[in-house]
Amino acid sequence: MSTVPADLKYTRSHEWVRTLADGTVAVGITDHAQHALGDLVFVEVPEAGRAVKAGEPCAVVESVKAASDVYAPLAGEVTAGNPKLKEKPETLNTDPYGEGWLMRLKPAPGALTGAALLSAADYQKVLEAEGG
Amino acid sequence: MAFIPHTEADVAAMLATIGVAGIEDLFDEIPADLRVKSLAGVPPELNEMQIGRLMTERARADGAPLAFIGAGAYEHHIPAAVWAISTRGEFYSAYTPYQAEASQGTLQLIYEFQTMIARLTGMEVANASMYDGASATAEAALMAVRANRKSKSARILVPTTLHPHYRRVAVTTAANQGLKFEELPYCTAEGVTPSASLARYDGQDITALVIQQPNFFGRLEDVDALTDWAHARAILVIAVVNPTSLALLKPPGEWGTRGADIAVGEGQPLGVPLCSGGPYFGFMTTRMEYVRQMPGRIVGRTLDTAGRAGFALTLQAREQHIRRAKATSNICTNQGLLVTAATIYMSLMGARGLARTAAAAHARTRELVAGLTRVPGVHLAFSGPYFHEAVLQLDRPVAPVLKSLSNRGILGGLDLSGYFPELGDALLVCATETKTSADIDRYRAGLSEVMQAARAA
Amino acid sequence: MPVPEKLIFEYSHAGRGASDQWPHDPGPAALAELPLTLRRARPPELPEVGELEAVRHFTRLSQLNFSIDTHFYPLGSCTMKYNPKACNQYAMLPEFLARHPLAPESHGQGVLACLYELQEMLKEVTGMQGVALSPMAGAHGEFAGVAMIRAYHRARGDLERNEIIVPEAAHGTNPATATMCGCVVREIPVDRLGDVDLAALQAAVGPSTAGIMLTNPSTLGVFERRIGEVARIVHQAGGLLYYDGANLNAILGKVRPGDMGFDVIHVNLHKTFSTPHGGGGPGAGAVGVGARLAPFLPIPLVGKDGERYRWLTEADVPQSIGRLSAFMGNTGVLLRAYIYMRMLGREGMQRVGEYATLNANYLLARLQAAGFDAAYPQRRASHEFIVTLKRQARELNVTAMDFAKRLLDYGFHAPTTYFPLLVPECLLIEPTETESKDVLDAFVSAMSQIRKEAEQEPARVTSAPHTMPVRRLDDVRAARQLDLTWKPTAQS
Numbered sequence A: 001m002s003t004v005p006a007d008l009k010y011t012r013s014h015e016w017v018r019t020l021a022d023g024t025v026a027v028g029i030t031d032h033a034q035h036a037l038g039d040l041v042f043v044e045v046p047e048a049g050r051a052v053k054a055g056e057p058c059a060v061v062e063s064v065k066a067a068s069d070v071y072a073p074l075a076g077e078v079t080a081g082n083p084k085l086k087e088k089p090e091t092l093n094t095d096p097y098g099e100g101w102l103m104r105l106k107p108a109p110g111a112l113t114g115a116a117l118l119s120a121a122d123y124q125k126v127l128e129a130e131g132g
Numbered sequence B: 001m002a003f004i005p006h007t008e009a010d011v012a013a014m015l016a017t018i019g020v021a022g023i024e025d026l027f028d029e030i031p032a033d034l035r036v037k038s039l040a041g042v043p044p045e046l047n048e049m050q051i052g053r054l055m056t057e058r059a060r061a062d063g064a065p066l067a068f069i070g071a072g073a074y075e076h077h078i079p080a081a082v083w084a085i086s087t088r089g090e091f092y093s094a095y096t097p098y099q100a101e102a103s104q105g106t107l108q109l110i111y112e113f114q115t116m117i118a119r120l121t122g123m124e125v126a127n128a129s130m131y132d133g134a135s136a137t138a139e140a141a142l143m144a145v146r147a148n149r150k151s152k153s154a155r156i157l158v159p160t161t162l163h164p165h166y167r168r169v170a171v172t173t174a175a176n177q178g179l180k181f182e183e184l185p186y187c188t189a190e191g192v193t194p195s196a197s198l199a200r201y202d203g204q205d206i207t208a209l210v211i212q213q214p215n216f217f218g219r220l221e222d223v224d225a226l227t228d229w230a231h232a233r234a235i236l237v238i239a240v241v242n243p244t245s246l247a248l249l250k251p252p253g254e255w256g257t258r259g260a261d262i263a264v265g266e267g268q269p270l271g272v273p274l275c276s277g278g279p280y281f282g283f284m285t286t287r288m289e290y291v292r293q294m295p296g297r298i299v300g301r302t303l304d305t306a307g308r309a310g311f312a313l314t315l316q317a318r319e320q321h322i323r324r325a326k327a328t329s330n331i332c333t334n335q336g337l338l339v340t341a342a343t344i345y346m347s348l349m350g351a352r353g354l355a356r357t358a359a360a361a362h363a364r365t366r367e368l369v370a371g372l373t374r375v376p377g378v379h380l381a382f383s384g385p386y387f388h389e390a391v392l393q394l395d396r397p398v399a400p401v402l403k404s405l406s407n408r409g410i411l412g413g414l415d416l417s418g419y420f421p422e423l424g425d426a427l428l429v430c431a432t433e434t435k436t437s438a439d440i441d442r443y444r445a446g447l448s449e450v451m452q453a454a455r456a457a
Numbered sequence C: 001m002p003v004p005e006k007l008i009f010e011y012s013h014a015g016r017g018a019s020d021q022w023p024h025d026p027g028p029a030a031l032a033e034l035p036l037t038l039r040r041a042r043p044p045e046l047p048e049v050g051e052l053e054a055v056r057h058f059t060r061l062s063q064l065n066f067s068i069d070t071h072f073y074p075l076g077s078c079t080m081k082y083n084p085k086a087c088n089q090y091a092m093l094p095e096f097l098a099r100h101p102l103a104p105e106s107h108g109q110g111v112l113a114c115l116y117e118l119q120e121m122l123k124e125v126t127g128m129q130g131v132a133l134s135p136m137a138g139a140h141g142e143f144a145g146v147a148m149i150r151a152y153h154r155a156r157g158d159l160e161r162n163e164i165i166v167p168e169a170a171h172g173t174n175p176a177t178a179t180m181c182g183c184v185v186r187e188i189p190v191d192r193l194g195d196v197d198l199a200a201l202q203a204a205v206g207p208s209t210a211g212i213m214l215t216n217p218s219t220l221g222v223f224e225r226r227i228g229e230v231a232r233i234v235h236q237a238g239g240l241l242y243y244d245g246a247n248l249n250a251i252l253g254k255v256r257p258g259d260m261g262f263d264v265i266h267v268n269l270h271k272t273f274s275t276p277h278g279g280g281g282p283g284a285g286a287v288g289v290g291a292r293l294a295p296f297l298p299i300p301l302v303g304k305d306g307e308r309y310r311w312l313t314e315a316d317v318p319q320s321i322g323r324l325s326a327f328m329g330n331t332g333v334l335l336r337a338y339i340y341m342r343m344l345g346r347e348g349m350q351r352v353g354e355y356a357t358l359n360a361n362y363l364l365a366r367l368q369a370a371g372f373d374a375a376y377p378q379r380r381a382s383h384e385f386i387v388t389l390k391r392q393a394r395e396l397n398v399t400a401m402d403f404a405k406r407l408l409d410y411g412f413h414a415p416t417t418y419f420p421l422l423v424p425e426c427l428l429i430e431p432t433e434t435e436s437k438d439v440l441d442a443f444v445s446a447m448s449q450i451r452k453e454a455e456q457e458p459a460r461v462t463s464a465p466h467t468m469p470v471r472r473l474d475d476v477r478a479a480r481q482l483d484l485t486w487k488p489t490a491q492s
């Protein structure tokens, strides 16, 4: 059973969003997603300064048997990609909600409130519907 | 029955197990109106003796002329061991090494191949092969578009001195994805691409520059200047090289200050027979930083569960079977058996043997050029150094001359008039280490007679 | 158990070399005109070994492989049938090997005759109007085919058609090819019985449909029964039908793709026509087309004027999609396929489809009787079929991959695993017509034995193979700590 922290927001495509004190958000992939992919061998994160639209593919996570795009959960500007993942992609397996974050975004005006993000309970339902 | 071992008793027992009366019943899901009535267009079967006879006659019809053609495919001596081992059933009749534990022979061999090709080109990594040199060049252009993230234009500069078939294959392969190939002019007196001609691209968004060394004419390009020009403008450099020449010439990894970014080429000179054009293999190398943009199979060394070294296909998430529509290429089956031959060839030649081959081929071409340019009406088309292939200028149309020579059993080279009309009556010739002084003299004497007869007529 | 073999570099000794294979040294004068700035400063570090060392090393490496010549190789979708020795021997006659690709046609009538007749035979067995031989593998043929589809629409001024439909179980090369041709991929589902979902197809087609890529029998090992309906829907929407010939062995001599309504096809000569796989290639992916696409075939083709054979190029085929290879594709592979087809002849050709299907249905019946589950039990097997080990995975905690690895210990190459992804824990099994009943029976015994092991001592299966040169390899390590070329310092 994968963990779904109650204090985060989620997408149907298995990203999570955490609002930080400075108004930016951290984005990662969920425990369920990392589990489905298996041992990650490569992660590509976006460069700081890139503007992304909601739903735009902006990172890639790769295991030996699958490769998957990660979609921006909301529009904004990338303020940082997690530099650690290049050397240690396995961090995403061991700590998906912490050290394994993928990027920080400065949400476009209104993007955070406007984005159709799921609560932990709703995301849990998505997982149950998928049979996970 | 040809290649089917079943006895009548086997068939009866098998049908009984399945629970049908006859083989025809196994096709009962296929709509009846679709069934084949006959295959009248296929001739009746031949047994092994009959096909052997037929093929021997067909081979004889092709003859065994004395050939002085290069133009991207070169006749080199192939050590006997190369094909004696490559055609062993264990290499010849194995599939792509998906089941690593049952394919360590092929996998280790590819790892050795990747190492040798990387060393020969001076590059960091190599893949396990592309279809041929032309398709490798096309894939290199596609790869450059993925790798050069600073460029948005998908414009690729291609010298006119690149093998004309390579350019055409690149256009066929990549045009549907919006790549634009723009031709760089060459100097008709020298047969090379002048770096000065690049100035008009300054300040424009260009994705990559292709450089062939030696170029299609056998001439040596100023690879250092061209590479540095490109890198100063964030343009990636795609080298197209002849592997034999690399025993003597500066490898792409050392071109200019930073070296080429992708290096590809035709692997045929490394132990692969000419065979009317294939099967050959393309090799492809790059920097480690671009390895995830490379198409094709790649083998890596790893450990097994007991901690021993072993080999497996790796970085497969680039490939079609995992990434499907987003794969780096659609290539699946490659040219594995030719890689086997080339790896054995490179092992037997070593650096010294390969250098001797290159030097001996070059020496023969010089001898050929010296001999042929003694014939009145024949001179060297370009000034400046060339490598084991050169363009001659004739004082009359090339095609009839070649025809007369071929009637004497001599294939005198490639008529360039269709490819490069601006060069007039130009002929690309090549001799390798397989030619003797007597062979060269035979060509010279034949050419002399043909030219004289033509002049008299 | 075979022992691992050192790397060739580890045999190397400075100064050693197979010098009998080298030409004489022409001396430094020959290179005098090559400018030093363009010369190599240090020689490449290739191995320095004697001939016998090289021969032993590579012979030993060969012995670490499974192959058709040594093992049953029921790799689904790959048609690992016997590669007759005659095909190799007569394709390697000295005149064929020595012929330069740009030699004149006058010195090529023999090889051109073979290629021409190969084109004609392929037309006949596929039901197509034109054939081009230059594509060098199945995927390369797919590229040619979809590029022709695009060229056809474009030539009609129909510029919006850029969507290629593929069933979700399609081979990865199909969607990858569509992308290479600048198309967008639309996947459609298949139904419970393995047939294309017609409603989904109907919903997917429209004014942007360029075509659909299918193989029939499908990658699920069953014949698409409503192929006529599929063809009607796609054609009515203005699209064309592409046939992926990977599975032609199933129907060779029984049904022709042209008669099923396909407009373009590639044939993997290295599958159906038994040219060797060579540990990864070479192949040959000849393409066949109906009349509509004939003007767009890739060049060169082989034509016949009276009794003379000649190349057809741009001048003869002005609307061609162009060249796909520097010369004439994998000619040596084409010769092998030609020899094989002549040896089979008309009668033998029909037997291929029949006996491939007989072997597959027999093997399936026996495996079912032994308690294994067919993925499509209501369906007839084609030349291949899928067994799903979902039940074993759930009940015994032993996966399809474990079975595959354990089969190696029993001396059988594993079937295709985890393709198509649609079927959980699948083994796609293709025995081919060249295997005897005895071999198929032995395979069933091995499968039953492995299941028994899975019940009694599962670790034996989950830790297999035990008799190969290496145990299971760490793929994750291979991808994380990339070691792609040997470096003396990285010696382990």
Ligand SMILES: Cc1ncc(COP(=O)(O)O)c(C=O)c1O
Pocket (backbone or CB within 6 Å): B331, B332, B333, C077, C078, C137, C138, C139, C140, C171, C173, C174, C215, C219, C244, C246, C247, C268, C283, C285
């Ligand atoms: C169904 C199917 N389509 C296409 C291909 C691609 O053929 P090739 O490997 O010759 O490029 C294959 C072979 O692997 C296949 O099985």
